[in-house]
Amino acid sequence: MTGPDIADLADLTIAEAGTGLRSGDFTSTDLLAAVTKRASATEAHLHAYLTLDHEGSTRAAEAADASFAVGEDRGPLQGIPVALKDNMCTLGIETTASSKILDGWIPPYDATIVTRLKAAGAVITGKTNLDEFAMGSSTENSAYGPTRNPWNTDRVPGGSSGGSAAVTAVGSALGSFGSDTGGSIRQPAALTGLVGMKPTYGIVSRYGLIAFASSLDQIGPFSRTVEDSVLLLETISGFDPKDATSINAPVPNFGGSLGRGVSGMRIGVVTEFLNGDVIDSQIIAATRGMADKLQDAGAEIVEVSLPSTEYSLSAYYLIAPAECSSNLARFDGVRYGHRSNVEGTTEDMMSHSRAEGFGPEVIRRILLGTYALSAGYYDAFYGQAQRVRTLVRREFASAYEQVDALISPTTPTTAFAIGEKSDDPIAMYYSDLCTIPSNLAGDPAISVPIALDDAGLPIGFQVMAPALGEEVMYRVAAYVERLAGFTARASLATSEVVAP
Amino acid sequence: MTVWEAVIGIETHVELSTESKMFCSCPADAEGEPNTACCPVCLALPGALPVPNGKAIEGILKIGLALDCDINESSIFYRKNYFYPDLPKNYQISQYTFPVCEHGHIEIDVDGASVRIGITRVHMEEDTGKSTHVGDGDGRIHGADHTLLDFNRAGIPLVEIVTEPDIRTSQEARAYGAELQRIVLALGVSDAKLEAGSMRFDVNVSVRPVGAKELGTRTETKNVNSLRSVQRTIDYEIDRQIKVLEAGGEVRLETRHWNENTGVTTSMRTKEESEDYRYFQDPDLLPLEVTPAWQSEIRSGLPELPAITRARLATLGADMIAAGVLADSSDLAALFEEAVEAGASGRAAGIWLTGEVVAYTRRSDVAVLETGLTGGRLAELTAMVEAGKLSSSAAKKVLIAVLEGEGSPEEIAESKELLQVSDITAIEAAIDHVLAENADAVDKIRGGDMKPFGFLVGQVMRQMGGRADPKVVRDLLTDRTAG
Numbered sequence A: 001m002t003g004p005d006i007a008d009l010a011d012l013t014i015a016e017a018g019t020g021l022r023s024g025d026f027t028s029t030d031l032l033a034a035v036t037k038r039a040s041a042t043e044a045h046l047h048a049y050l051t052l053d054h055e056g057s058t059r060a061a062e063a064a065d066a067s068f069a070v071g072e073d074r075g076p077l078q079g080i081p082v083a084l085k086d087n088m089c090t091l092g093i094e095t096t097a098s099s100k101i102l103d104g105w106i107p108p109y110d111a112t113i114v115t116r117l118k119a120a121g122a123v124i125t126g127k128t129n130l131d132e133f134a135m136g137s138s139t140e141n142s143a144y145g146p147t148r149n150p151w152n153t154d155r156v157p158g159g160s161s162g163g164s165a166a167v168t169a170v171g172s173a174l175g176s177f178g179s180d181t182g183g184s185i186r187q188p189a190a191l192t193g194l195v196g197m198k199p200t201y202g203i204v205s206r207y208g209l210i211a212f213a214s215s216l217d218q219i220g221p222f223s224r225t226v227e228d229s230v231l232l233l234e235t236i237s238g239f240d241p242k243d244a245t246s247i248n249a250p251v252p253n254f255g256g257s258l259g260r261g262v263s264g265m266r267i268g269v270v271t272e273f274l275n276g277d278v279i280d281s282q283i284i285a286a287t288r289g290m291a292d293k294l295q296d297a298g299a300e301i302v303e304v305s306l307p308s309t310e311y312s313l314s315a316y317y318l319i320a321p322a323e324c325s326s327n328l329a330r331f332d333g334v335r336y337g338h339r340s341n342v343e344g345t346t347e348d349m350m351s352h353s354r355a356e357g358f359g360p361e362v363i364r365r366i367l368l369g370t371y372a373l374s375a376g377y378y379d380a381f382y383g384q385a386q387r388v389r390t391l392v393r394r395e396f397a398s399a400y401e402q403v404d405a406l407i408s409p410t411t412p413t414t415a416f417a418i419g420e421k422s423d424d425p426i427a428m429y430y431s432d433l434c435t436i437p438s439n440l441a442g443d444p445a446i447s448v449p450i451a452l453d454d455a456g457l458p459i460g461f462q463v464m465a466p467a468l469g470e471e472v473m474y475r476v477a478a479y480v481e482r483l484a485g486f487t488a489r490a491s492l493a494t495s496e497v498v499a500p
Numbered sequence B: 001m002t003v004w005e006a007v008i009g010i011e012t013h014v015e016l017s018t019e020s021k022m023f024c025s026c027p028a029d030a031e032g033e034p035n036t037a038c039c040p041v042c043l044a045l046p047g048a049l050p051v052p053n054g055k056a057i058e059g060i061l062k063i064g065l066a067l068d069c070d071i072n073e074s075s076i077f078y079r080k081n082y083f084y085p086d087l088p089k090n091y092q093i094s095q096y097t098f099p100v101c102e103h104g105h106i107e108i109d110v111d112g113a114s115v116r117i118g119i120t121r122v123h124m125e126e127d128t129g130k131s132t133h134v135g136d137g138d139g140r141i142h143g144a145d146h147t148l149l150d151f152n153r154a155g156i157p158l159v160e161i162v163t164e165p166d167i168r169t170s171q172e173a174r175a176y177g178a179e180l181q182r183i184v185l186a187l188g189v190s191d192a193k194l195e196a197g198s199m200r201f202d203v204n205v206s207v208r209p210v211g212a213k214e215l216g217t218r219t220e221t222k223n224v225n226s227l228r229s230v231q232r233t234i235d236y237e238i239d240r241q242i243k244v245l246e247a248g249g250e251v252r253l254e255t256r257h258w259n260e261n262t263g264v265t266t267s268m269r270t271k272e273e274s275e276d277y278r279y280f281q282d283p284d285l286l287p288l289e290v291t292p293a294w295q296s297e298i299r300s301g302l303p304e305l306p307a308i309t310r311a312r313l314a315t316l317g318a319d320m321i322a323a324g325v326l327a328d329s330s331d332l333a334a335l336f337e338e339a340v341e342a343g344a345s346g347r348a349a350g351i352w353l354t355g356e357v358v359a360y361t362r363r364s365d366v367a368v369l370e371t372g373l374t375g376g377r378l379a380e381l382t383a384m385v386e387a388g389k390l391s392s393s394a395a396k397k398v399l400i401a402v403l404e405g406e407g408s409p410e411e412i413a414e415s416k417e418l419l420q421v422s423d424i425t426a427i428e429a430a431i432d433h434v435l436a437e438n439a440d441a442v443d444k445i446r447g448g449d450m451k452p453f454g455f456l457v458g459q460v461m462r463q464m465g466g467r468a469d470p471k472v473v474r475d476l477l478t479d480r481t482a483g
């Protein structure tokens, strides 16, 4: 049989696939068939997708092929199969945020990111699993069951965007989108050997993203390469009049310095995140090793101390629950979603709907947040957390007066076992230790895979930059990617289950 | 015996009549079929986000400037968190610290005395949906079989205007409400219909012994929807609280409900069990920036405010009552000014316009501009009365005919033979005739009994067909019957 080897297409980068589509080597329909085949081979092992939109994706792929046929080109994502975390509203396609409370809910509108992807000719394969309402670091808190890590299915893929990480890692999409409130893109990217990026707060519209913590949430891409990350981000970013926190300014030229190297740059290593008490020693070693390589490549590496990061975790676990306690108040069984059958008053109906519909971690955070905002406690908790946030911002801003970018590990550990931390919320919360400060500061940050640990699990390396400093961040990340030469693929992606 | 005084503060909600809602582009029209003016934002669907409506901000700035408030250059939207089925997000976007406007005042007139009421704050918020509780329970949620929800009103911009506790009597409260309504109407930012709820009052009342410095415990009566009810609610509450205190009891800090039919307030809930709203800055909205340039642009576009209009009309000669009525209607005020310009006395023109003319337009259900009355014709009419050419009863007839469009006062008086006769010869002839026929009456008068005098005046007027100037008749008769 002539024609493309469909199994291999699922392993292409977006940039490679784009070239192939434009040179007529294969069609978008072929690409979709490849990732669909990969999904059918791996989903039983991973449970990464909650919904596969066969009809919509087929139509989108055919439309992309028709566009290519007449020479119409709407940009680098035309014809590319990408997946969305199931907390982004999709017109006519069930959207649950992995919560029972939204079981069966079909949005009557598209999130702005979905509108933009459709306009760019992207092929949306389906909706991916997450920790309920994006609250978690392992994708175990899903009402529909956990997602597993394609590198080792006894391990978690990280979270909360674990489904989006797993599909891109295994090849059941060429790229995907997650949301990052305290590390929910970068941490699963690190645990699945992907590039995962959280943009500057305000450059990607949150309209249609089911809110967890509004002042911290930001949508961003998962990809296998830094170059793909740029292509994905370019398509979804830019001012949106439907989001009042959207930045009304031209977006930076994200990929403008990709090939420039790091010679002459000043890069700071965050000393607090090289602390052996909280960070795994193999990860510290890999991070230091990469810092040395950057120095050898001509960057000036300096140690930077950010003492307030010590309080970031506590501040985050007050601010995020406080906002979520209010954001999730709308789920009351009145207008949509789960409605309890309890006998009694309207109030009984509302409170029972919530108690029945929300999972334990969501309830824990709502209670935490409600408490933190209560009269008499506001100042000691929420008020104090906001002051810490201001401090973190200032500390980062003054660090960026000294250095062009900051580097650190992305996570304290590599992928942990399923169930290992699910009974210990505090241990789970520590997964986001290195990622939370960028959310508090509103700055961009990216995780790039640099090595495997002794167990064969990927280690992520974080590059942080000042607000709207994506170009610098990508410049360093691209060079880290090159220096690391990380080419390993998730074992499930190369195993016999996906063999043609 | 203790003499009590009341301390009253009023919170007023005004629905702005913008085209679209406060945070989405749905029409701000609550009147349509239920749930037809809704979108993901005002239904609080997952993922939807609010974007402030600039026109509504202009509306609140107009109100704030009209009430002499300081405008905060940066003001903050907060979330007021509470669960209620007709509140889609289960929080209301409102303001807390840093409202758009603060520290204003309003001057009202009570029985001829000017009273200044301080305005604490004017802030921006959004309205809720509307609940209809069906079944037992007297229209309240408790006891209802089921509740119907209409979200058309959800998200309509609301401005809340809060006074200082400066009001002392129910009359002052009513006058405040009325003046605020006039201001809002003059600004054109709301239809301010009390009966439709687009303007509504929450009334805070406490009492204390006269001379006491400390405030008594207050009650808040919610959603009072007429000026008369504001006055009645306060009278009732003052009376009730004094009775409670004089009987040795304590006034409870609570929210009360005014029942229009029974004329009493009843307890809704005590404040102790009232909710903690967990206010915090809305992370979906940036601080609202009002630049000095925007502020001065709004200020320069403000219309003349009712107090200024009244003062101006008063300087043109209108008495206080007439100035008040005229200021409430730009059409009447314009006619008034035209008449004065054409030479009418302001006092007379004001009385005619606010008396006969208003009565006629109400009776005939026409707008004053649709009648035949012009400022010039009104001036002509008042001049004729002053010159003694028309009696007051004839003037009324002429005015009605002018309003009916029958022509100018001169033409009408002429054709209807309503001109008053001041020609002494004609009147004297009539007097001669009457005196000749009533010699006994003349004798009585000359004998010191003045009773028949009025009868003689009447006879002369009758002889003249009502067209003689009664003053002239009286003067001549006095001379002729003098002894």
Ligand SMILES: [Zn+2]
Pocket (backbone or CB within 6 Å): B021, B024, B025, B026, B037, B038, B039, B040, B041, B042, B043, B155
């Ligand atoms: Zn709407």
